[in-house]
Amino acid sequence: MRKTIIVSNRLPVKISESNGEYNLQPSEGGLATGLGSIYREGNNIWVGWPGQEISDPKEQETVTKQLRKMNLLPVFLSQDEINNYYEGFSNETLWPVFHYMGVYARYDQGYWDAYYQVNKKFRDIILKIADPGDIIWIHDYQLLLLPGMLRAELPEISIGFFQHIPFPSFELFRLIPWRAEILEGMLGADLMGFHTFDDTRHFLNAVSRILPAQTSANVVSYNDRAIVVETFPMGIDFEKYSKLGSDPEVQKQMERLKENFQQEKLVLSIDRLDYSKGILQRLQAFELLLQLHPEYIGKVVLYMIVVPSRDTVPQYKDLRDEIDKLVGNINARFRTLAWHPIQYFYRSFPIETLSALYNFADICLVTPMRDGMNLVSKEYVASRNNNDGVLILSEMAGASKELIDALIVNPNNIGAITRSIVEAINMPKAEQERRMKAMRTVVAKFNVNHWVKLFMTRLREVNEMQQNMLAR
Ligand code: F6P
DSSP, X not given: OOOEEEEEEEOSEXXXXXXXXXXXXXXXXXXXXXXXXXXXXXXXXXXXXXSSOOOOHHHHHHHHXXXXXXXEEEOOOOHHHIIIXXXXXXXXXXXXXXXXXXXXXXXXXXXXXXXXXXXXXXXXXXXXXXXXXXXXXXXXXXXXXXXXXHHHHOTTSEEEXXXXXXXXXXXXXXXXXXXXXXXXXXXXXXXXXXXXXXHHHHHHHXXXXXXXXXXXXXXXXXXXXXXXXXXXXXXXXXXXXXXXXXXXXXXXXXXXXXXHTSSOEEEEEEEESOGGGOHHHHHHHHHHHHHHOGGGTTTEEEEEEEEOOOTTSHHHHHHHHHHHHHHHHHHHHHOXXXXXXXXEEESOOOHHHHHHHHHHXXXXXXXXXXXXXXXXXXXXXXXXXXXXXXXXEETTBGGGGTOTTSEEEOTTOHHXXXXXXXXXXXXXXXXXXXXXXXXXXXXXXXXXXXXXXXXXXXXXHHHHHHHHHHHO
């Protein structure tokens, strides 16, 4: 029977170790939820890294057995591969360039070699399980070479590729010394997907300027193959966030928030630690708010959650220090005996706590410098069953193309963010409702199941087209 193989750098699993035993829990991430309907079915499978180094062959065997029961197949990475492929080429080269932060990028031959080798490692594992007629859906920037590597071995197999982060303009992308190899790798797919029309356009432009390839509308002709490139904005599990509001644990936590913040407006900010998220600029905008509007002292609180991420990469470590310092300065400058302007947490929280915050916060401030999509903005909207609350959203987030009823800001314009917070604080209920209703319609309709169905349907259609072309 034809099976579907999902591939991503990280498996949808949280792994922890206690008393020499590994404990595996399915993760609740957006992608895992969306693809759950696929990889858990029949003999379908998800291939990826379990998220930490496991070097002992016996331990690898035990973990593999446990994962196989969950339809997951591990690719084990050595510490060296984690350093050079994951932290190195993926997160110190591709991540900054693709997020328009070229100055942070390191172009290191050792990183590239490791990236190439690890993509090959994924290929070899997939070759052991793939049969002709299977569908392979590869995800994200850590595996850009994999479609091409698989295509060379399995010329007729159906391969889809989706990129979850932005694709930069040609002028940025061309900085990468291995730009042609990267595009060749990506073009091993039959169908390529991006979150926004701009990402799609940038990719097509890079292909036509760097490779001897022809592009016509959204089809690339390369090596006697036609590759279809399209836009598929990713959604979230709307129902889950909408229903969570009535969960007893969420209700309990909301009661606690009500007691703690009786007088204040709550401005919510939730991100992974990342320089692409605009956390420092957001803090500056909040500082400016308190400076220009002393009437809000004691009346507004910034509730800021930063989820630890990639903190072994130097720029992330530095960013964490800078956030600590700035939060400390603002709190020291404006606090009163009874009130702290910023409630800052550097850790992750269970989904019930996030839901309580999404339900309780008057304003959600999402101002990344660049973001492929940004699911926090959609989670906030999905949680607002009462149709109130204001979303302030960066025009640099993919989500801003869909959530046009948010207050849209340029994240580099600190004054504009400050003004948006003031506008949000004073926005009449009727206007909040009009905007929120419109956004909820979009997030409910274009949910993650819709996204998966659309991509898979299109991949089947494109594959049929390819087969017909080969038969001619
Ligand atoms: O946004 C891109 C992404 O790879 C997501 O898929 C993932 O949730 C996030 O970045 C964190 O990535 P990681 O912790 O695996 O480096």
